Amino acid sequence: MLEIENLSVSYNSDKKIIKALGPVSMKISQGEIYSVIGPSGCGKSTLLQVLSGVTVGYEGSVLLNGEKLNPKKHSIGFIPQNFGLLPWYNARKNCLLSLKIKGIQIDGALEERIHYIAERLNISSLWDRFPDELSGGQKQRVSIARSFILNPDLLLMDEPFSALDALTREEAQELFMDMWDEYRTTTVFVTHNIEEAVFMGKKIVIMSHCPGKVVEVIDNPLFNTENLRQNEEYLVFSSHIRSIIKKGWKI
Numbered sequence: 001m002l003e004i005e006n007l008s009v010s011y012n013s014d015k016k017i018i019k020a021l022g023p024v025s026m027k028i029s030q031g032e033i034y035s036v037i038g039p040s041g042c043g044k045s046t047l048l049q050v051l052s053g054v055t056v057g058y059e060g061s062v063l064l065n066g067e068k069l070n071p072k073k074h075s076i077g078f079i080p081q082n083f084g085l086l087p088w089y090n091a092r093k094n095c096l097l098s099l100k101i102k103g104i105q106i107d108g109a110l111e112e113r114i115h116y117i118a119e120r121l122n123i124s125s126l127w128d129r130f131p132d133e134l135s136g137g138q139k140q141r142v143s144i145a146r147s148f149i150l151n152p153d154l155l156l157m158d159e160p161f162s163a164l165d166a167l168t169r170e171e172a173q174e175l176f177m178d179m180w181d182e183y184r185t186t187t188v189f190v191t192h193n194i195e196e197a198v199f200m201g202k203k204i205v206i207m208s209h210c211p212g213k214v215v216e217v218i219d220n221p222l223f224n225t226e227n228l229r230q231n232e233e234y235l236v237f238s239s240h241i242r243s244i245i246k247k248g249w250k251i
């Protein structure tokens with residue numbers, strides 16, 4: 001369980017204090033996937049930077065499975081918008097980097113898991129390629145593989161599909177959801193795209209403009225539904241979400 005309580009973040013820049021987020025409170029149960037949607041600049045990336053342990057100067061508390069969030073103790077996966085692959089490592093080395101950093105030895109069982117995930121994401125034939133020899137969709141599949149190989153306590157995704165063209169994006173979303181369904185990693189998925197938030201989030205957290213607060217958390221009856229846009233309920237549901245986002249402008 002991820003428990004965020006009264007989390008606020010401010011940036012100190014040029015002697016000005018910029019309040020970027022909060023206060024925000026939310027709870028995400030073990031094995032759930034929530035999408036967080038909000039306007040550009042509302043603090044979504046800032047939230048993920050706190051959850052990944054990059055930003056430590058925050059107010060409030062963040063507990064993961066009952067303990068203060070600590071990237072040295074907890075294993076945290078991160079799929080950023082630009083895929084986050086190191087250009088001087090090939091695809092396989094990129095996938096295994098987090099294991100190496102954590103000092104995890106690759107035994108037979110882990111090697112089997114790596115092989116299985118690479119096959120599922122159709123990247124086994126790309127193992128020797130470097131990131132600049134991969135297409136956007138292939139880089140994204142490597143990035144997804146890396147996260148599931150790590151098997152993290154918490155997976156963070158920051159608009160991970162926004163750099164992909166529409167068809168590749170749909171394919172990557174569906175592939176990710178298949179993998180998530182199998183491994184049930186606790187996931188926070190950040191986006192500014194309503195359709196993506198509906199496809200990817202069992203619950204949808206709607207944030208206000210900067211400094212972002214939670215306007216509403218809604219249950220999502222259309223979670224992981226194929227061909228969302230053609231679904232009659234989707235039209236009504238997405239305009240409901242849009243109206244809550246607009247409400248957030250007045251907070």
Ligand SMILES: Nc1ncnc2c1ncn2[C@@H]1O[C@H](COP(=O)(O)OP(=O)(O)O)[C@@H](O)[C@H]1O
Pocket residue numbers: 011012013018019020021038039040041042043044045046047210
């Ligand atoms: N390093 C920084 N220094 C100062 N202000 C920042 C910094 N990073 C982000 N901000 C500000 O904090 C707010 C939230 O930014 P961000 O978390 O990137 O939003 P989002 O990801 O929702 O677009 C914005 O107003 C942004 O300008």
Ligand SMILES: [Mg+2]
Pocket residue numbers: 044045046158
């Ligand atoms: Mg952002």
